[in-house]
Each structure stands twice: as structure tokens, then as C-alpha cells.
Amino acid sequence: MKTQIGTSRRDFLKIAGTTAGGLVIGFNWFSCDSPKMEVLSTEQILAQAKSFNSFLSISPTGDVVIFSPNPELGQNIKTSFPMVVAEELEADWEKVRVVQANLDPEKYERQLTGGSGAMPHSWERLRKAGATAKYLLVAAAAQTWKVAATEITVSKGIISHEGSGKKGHFGEFVAVATTLTAPEEVTLKDKKDFTIIGTPVKNVDAKDLYTGKPMFGLDFQREGMQYAMIQRAPFGMKLVSVDDSAARAVAGVTNVVTFGSSVAVVGTSTWPLLKAKKLLKVNYEPDGVVESSTDHDRLFTELMAKGKAEVKRKDGDVASAFKSAAKIVTAEYQCPFLAHSPMEPENFFAHVQGDKVELVGPTQTPDRARQETAALLGIPPENVSVAITRLGGGFGRRLRADYVVEAVEVSRAINAPVKVTWSREDELTGGAYRPAVRYRFEAALDATGTLVGYKLRGVGMNAGNTTREANFPSGAVDNVLIETIEHASSITTNAWRAPITNFLAYAEQSFLDEVALAAGKDPVDFRLELLNRAKTKPVGELGYDVDRMLGVVKMAKDKSNWGKNPSVKQGFSVYFSHKSYVAQVADIELAGGVPTLKKITAVTDCGLVVNPTGANHQVRGGIVDGMGHAMYTNLTFEAGVPKQRNFDSYRLIRLKEVPEIETHFVDSGFDPTGLGEPALPPTGGAIANAIFAATGRRLRSQPFIEQKEFSDIQLQIKRA
């Protein structure tokens, strides 16, 4: 295929051939006991390499350095992005080194990790980056050998001309290639010719991870650096006064500084700060509404009944449909707030020097960190540098820059480089949670069991729009009313892996099961009937591709042997989010009357699978995450403070609680979409529907283990 080269300001081609060496990672690791051979050799390669564009440099030795601009938090982007570049370059993967690029808005667009959006955004750009460099290398070889470029072939970093028998590696043509003018358009490979994409390439950081190399923000150290931890105010409160005398008396504490309602203890290492923080005597007073979970339950009920609703979708005449209905089904579903709880707690290094700031750490949005720092200090954003470390998980928490700006505040106050570290207690009580939401669903069935009316009303605590009004079953029902109600809570919220849909999918897919039961239909047949209606007679705007959703539903029905084994009770769920489609079936066996969750089967359509290993990991990880939080995790509040403060009470799923997970991918022919999120939303619904099929108990709130309907079920998990 031919593709046009873009001409935007950040177009990577504009810098082609202009700078040697490319980026050097702005890290100053001095802390390592063992020599950093890998990093050193990459730096040595870079020192002699020439830059073809923002994504790649090639050295005369034929070594290829590929820069990965987006933060890596476990979604495997640092492996899959370079695979795409290397594919079009026809590089030898063994000769590829990958370097995490620092924030550079001049070179990269959308340098962030969120919304499962990196791959769909960058797919074409990465391919063009590789293809353009290959074009230049081939042109240089043609010029050197005095042969036609069309007669030259490239494979695994070797350029060949069959007619003359000439052969050479990339490095031999780098000097000439980088003097040539980049083409207006390049030819991209046919997908059937891919040799790297679609193969199971291992994590490029594996060895460093398994030998304990410093890679994460929390591992960063700088000579002269101070450490800090921060005491933050409860939600809805503000600081009145602080007695820091006991904290200051702890050996190793060098300072205590206050900004806003936060009190930072500063010292020469971490342990004294963990102790000193507990010795702070801080007085707070209400600064608005101080909320508890009992207030939220009351608010949900009040607002559901008479809150000011914003209409998100209205198709047909809902009032008439419900008036003439043969049967009406109504149910309410509710989820709690949740923390993100990445294994690496929030942390950031900041060094403010006059009107310049150096930032190093784990962030999903390096540019937001830069912008908020610049705004705080009143300096130009260009004066703020951001080096992106590997992230020990993110789940949306590190889309915010609050913990970065805090580090800047402390560095400014103490006039020294500082690393701010959050304890687990800080992380669980420090806010920016998945919002608590309650939904009410109403369905109208006619005498034939056809869904003729559908109403959804969501009430959220700082949730924004609690609905996804263009998602299924919208489009399949003639009369639809979808509304959302917002409550401005003092408890801060933020995107949490698969925002909104992480709970909406469970609620909706459980409710559709309730409706199918009322209609006397098999849950899968009922969904197929709806999807076929959306295909033949769509109502209003559809945000999803009906055929792709039908594809995963049918394949999941097939792969799970849906309904074929009477001793296996199954639950079905399907959801579209972040441009991908995932259907899941949970199997529960009733052996000796004890319900045992045996298996979850997942069918995914994420377009072309770039890395089958990575895709499989993302789907299985998403399912474990979806299951864990649906089953076990709760965050409740008392007077503006979470009651669950560490992993002893904030329960995360563990190894023994994970059943067998079987994954399948649909070969749909579409370009790749992201997989960091889409496998999570359907899981809770599949499990809840299987529990209903096995026990007749309908779970309408999370976490399941705290519901009275679940208390005597004794669900067992059978591992593979």
C-alpha cells in the first residue's frame, strides 16, 4: 500500500538526517552495584549512530536503536511499538535496542499511556518511520552499487542485489542514507509478509526486570537528593495547624514544610520519614462536606428518585413502550469507590533550579506533568524536562500530575533535589479513585418477549457521564432513554482502567441476563437477536460495529461449548470498549452441590494482533483484574477518610483465586487497537451470570463477597 507522508509540525521526517546520536536517556543511575552493560552499550551505539527520524537511529555497526515514546506500565508498548518500526525497516530483531524516549512534544504526538489508544494512534506513524528509513537505506545502496533500487531486496538488516551478488548490512549505508532526501510517500508492507508483527516477541526489558536493575521511578537516586513523604488532608477538610516537633526530633529528618493543606516531612532516607509522618499532630477543619459511605448510599437513593438528570440519549417513545409493555423488568446495580493500587506507589523526583525544573519518574502523562509544573511556577513549559521511568502499574492513577506537582512544591520549598514517595496508606487514602456509581435499568418486553423499551439512569460520585449511550444495546431497541446524574463529591476521582465501563459493563450485561430470563430466552440467543436487529434496522447512532460484536459473540458461543454440557452452568458477557470487542463465558461446575468456578473463555477482536504473547497477557491480566475487583475489593469512607488503608483490609485478588483462562482472537482484518483495557469490563458480568445460573442468586452490587446473596454460596475456584 502507498501512504502519504504527513506534514505536521512534529512530522518525524523533518528531522531526518539532521542529528547524529538521537536521544540519550536523561538518567544518571549511579546506584548500581553491577555494571550497566546493556545501557552502556546502547549509549555506545547511540554515540556513533545517525538519526533517521524520531523513532530510530542506526549505527555504522548495523545496530538499530528504536525509541519508544509512550510510557510503559505493563501494557508492553515498549516491545510492541519497536516491533512495528522494525517490521517495516526489515531489521534483524536481534540487532534492535529499545530506548524509552523522554518527553519531547517536538518529536512525538500523544506521548501518553491511557485509553488503550497508543497503538491505534501510532500504527501508521510507526510503519512509516520504519519504511522511510528502509527506503533511504535502499536508495543509498543503489547509489553506492550503481544499480536500480527496485532490484534491491532487504531482509533481517541485510541489503542485497541479486544481479550483482552484492550484499551489505544497514550500517554500511547509514552515512549515505542520512544525506538523502526523504520520499514524499512510502510503500508499506503487505500484512501477509510480516515476519516480526504477529510473532511472540519477548518483553525487551525482561532481563533487567529479572535481575533487579533500577528501572522504576522509585529506584531513581541522585547525589544530594533528599527524600520526602507527605501528610494530606482528609477529603472535605483543610489544614488548620500542625505541631511537627516530635516529627522533627526523629533522627534523619531534616525539615518539615507545609504547602496548601499538605505537610511534607523531609529527610536523608525513607524509613525516618515513615516514622516521622505518624508523629505529626495535624489539626484539620471542614472545608465543605465531609462524607461517609452511608451518606453516599442515601445520596444514591435520593438522586436516583429525584436528581437533575442529563438526557444522554432518547430514541422513540419510551413512555408509550412501557405503558403498553407485557412485562417490565427493573433492577439497580451499585459499585464502590476503588483505588488504583499500582504495586509501585506514587513517587516522583523533582529538582527546581531557578526557572528550570528537572522531573524524573513514573507518569502516564509526561506532558501534563510538564504543563502543571510550568503553571505552578509560572515558567515556560519548555523549561521543564521530564524523563519517563518504567511504571510499576498505572491503571489510570498516573494520568494525574498531582503527585508530580507535590514533588515540585517540596523541591522549591527546600531548594534541593527531592524524591517524594507515597506509602501504601498514602496511596489508598490519597484520592483520585474509581467513582462509586449506581445504575437503574428498566426494560419493557412485548408479548413475544421482544425488548421494546430500555431505560438506563446512572448516578455517579464525580463520575462525569456514567453512561456510554452509543454502546449496545442502543441501536437494537426502538425506544431508549439514557440519563446521567452527577453528584459533586468531596472525594476525588479519576479514570480507572476502562473508565465507567469497568462497572457499567457488568451492570448492563447482568441486567440483560435478567431481561432474557423474563423473556424466556437463552442469554446468548437474546443478545444475538438484539444484534441482528441493530444490523438490519439500526435505531439512532451506534458507537460500535455490529458485525464485529456478532463475531465475538458467535465465536465465544462456539469456543465455550455454550449450553452443551448440562453439568456446567455458564454466564455470558460481551462488551465493546476502547475500539475492541471482547466476549467472555464463565463456567461454574456444581460438583457435589459446591459451585466451582472452573474457567473463563475470552474471545477478543482487537484487529491485527501485533504480539500474540503480549495480547494474551493483556487479556488474561484484564480478566484477573476485572474478576478481582468484582469479587473482593471495597473502599469505604468514614468522615472523609477511607477505612481500608493497606492490603490487609483492601483485598486484592491472589494467585489461588484465579481460574483457568482460555483466550481466542478473531482474525477480523482490521488495523490493531489497544488491549490495556477492553478485556476487563466483561468479566464481572460473565461471573455474576454464571453464579446466577448455578445458584439462582443475582448479584447486583460489588464486591460480591460482601453481598448477603453471596454469603452462603462458598464459591470455589478450580485452577488449571
Added chain:
Amino acid sequence: MANFSLKVNGTTHQVEVEDDTPLLWVLRDHLNLVGTKFSCGIAQCGACTVHVNGNATFSCVTPVSSIGNSEVTTIEGLSKDGNHPVQKAWDEVDVAQCGYCQAGQIMNAAAFLEQNPSPTLEEIDNAMNRNICRCGTYPKIREAVALAAKSNQL
């Protein structure tokens, strides 16, 4: 403040810290061995797992004063070149997602297999249940421990 002489990865180190300082923070902040991770601080997640005389130990709740002459091994000292059977199995299975918990997982698995070289799957599950992985790599952890056990016997 007191002076402690610690044997870590075969080398003796001198540190001057408070008695109650957890081994985790001595390793990370004083010996620059940051492969051992902080996550919960209360012996719930296992990210801080090291070996003390070969036993998997939560370094976040182990005061430095309790170490004495014991031999401490961290992920940095588990093998010379990342070639411990558990590390090799981790690479073979491609276990990590974010990777933050994996040093603790590997250290737990290595100590477990040292004590139980031919475990059943049930025993693997029981041993590895003490480490949390927020990315949900559990199926791969189970697979890698089983692979390490198998390859160790060849």
C-alpha cells in the same frame, strides 16, 4: 543510630542506621540495592521478598537489628548473570507485565524450590499465594515456577 555489619550477596557492608530500620530500606536507601521493592510495608504483598539464610523473608518488616550474622540474598545476588533456573523460567514464560512485583515473586519461588524441588501444582499455588501481582500475571507465575522445577531436575 547504631553500626551494623551486614552480609549481603556475599559481601559485608557497614551501615549506620536506627535499630528499627527495616532491612528493605537499608538495602534500598543505604546499599543502593533497589531491586528489592517497596509496596505495602506490612508484609502483605511480598514485593520486598529477599532470602535470609535461604528463607524467603519480607524485608519490609524485618528490622536490621535482627539480621546479625545471617546471609542476606537479594535479586541482584540471586545469580551471577540472571541464569538462576527461576530467572530463566521467568524469561522463557515471559512473565512480567509492569514487572514491579517480579523480583519478589522470583525470590519467593527460588527459596521455595530450594526447599521443595519437586512440588505439586497445589504446593506451588500455596507458596506463591503470598505475593500479589496487580497486573494479574498469576497464570504465568504458576507456569514459570513449574517450568523452573522441571528444568532444575534435568
